[in-house]
Amino acid sequence: MTVAGALLLAVVWGFLLRYVPDNSQGLLGVSPNRYLLVRTFAPAAAAAMGFLLVFGLVGGRLLAGRMLAPLTRITAAARTAGTGSLSHRIRMEGREDEFRELSDAFDSMLERLESHVAEQRRFAANASHELRTPLAVSQALLDVAREDPTRDRDELLARLRTVNTRAIDLTEALLLLGRSDRGLVTRERVDLSLAAEEAAETLLPLAERRGITLDVTGGAAWADGSPELLLRMVANLVQNAVVHNLPDGGTVTVHTEAAGDVTVVRVENSGPPVPPELVPTLTEPFQRGTERARSDGHAGAGLGLALVRSIVRAHGGALALVPRPAGGLLVTVRLPGTPRGPSPHARPHTGWGSGQ
Secondary structure: HHHHHHHHHHHHHHHHHHHHOOOOOOHHHHHHHHHHHHHHHHHHHHHHHHHHHHHHHHHHHHHHHHHHHHHHHHHHHHHHHHHHHHOOOOOOOOOOOHHHHHHHHHEEEEHHHHHHHHHHHHHHHHHHHHHHHHHHHHHHHHHHHHHOOOHHHHHHHHHHHHHHHHHHHHHHHHHHHHHHHHOOOEEEEEEHHHHHHHHHHHHHHHHHHHOOEEEEEEEOOOEEEEEEHHHHHHHHHHHHHHHOOOOOOOEEEEEEEEEOOOEEEEEEOOOOOOHHHHHHHHHOOOOOOOOOOOOOOOOOOHHHHHHHHHHHHHHHEEEEEEOOOOOEEEEEEEEOOOOOOOOOOOOOOOOOOOOO
């Protein structure tokens, strides 16, 4: 505004006053001369310029403050988040403009970060507790052996071996969970029907001891991913179905198929009814589903379905858990399919670690 006023005054000065004669008679002997016009015009022009300058500074500051106020709030929220406080939200009101979209996106980001950090803290706390338990049990057994030399040594060694095995399995599961969360580095084409058969063959003795019928149906189901992780995913699903089943006479059915460009693995098991409100918690780490039936002889770490969810997510798939009306659970995994045939770099896989 000040620049526009200055240009206008310059135009008046340069193109109007230059044609006014600079003599005592003025224009045609009746008009004021240049000296009188300058003397009259200059003070008014200076006053106008001063007013425009003050008005421009004050008005510009007020307008800039009003326009940049949302950006100031966003900056303050970013600084607050930088100190570690993720619970703050901008919640900007007003019309839908670019600042409103930016603040809404920032609030969504903070919400996701807060949820992720809270989940990581819960995971760390639970992992610490789970790792401390076998160590505490081992220490107690060693104290008993030291204080009571006459105690059966073979029994103590067997119990120590069991506790140590559980700690190793838990550590391997935590490492695998972290690896699957980081994403996939290498990919190969894997037939999940073969993974299902291998998992069923490995878990068949456990199923027979529990009186559970274990069936594998369907055809070839090719997926692109990590053979080790995909095999662990299927194995955890089958083991979870065997463990959380009826005390006797239960069934587990593993079905694989290729539906268009989607590869499907479906694991269905009998068992007591599963409350619908319990289903969302089954894929959380260290959530063992205490309301689900299981044998006292199998003390898992509560990472089975959490590993499955993490592996499915790393492969760009979807995991669905649905309670069966007759009891038990139906778990469906959908992964992006791949053309039939083994990868030229595929390696044979002959085994897998113990499930969690």
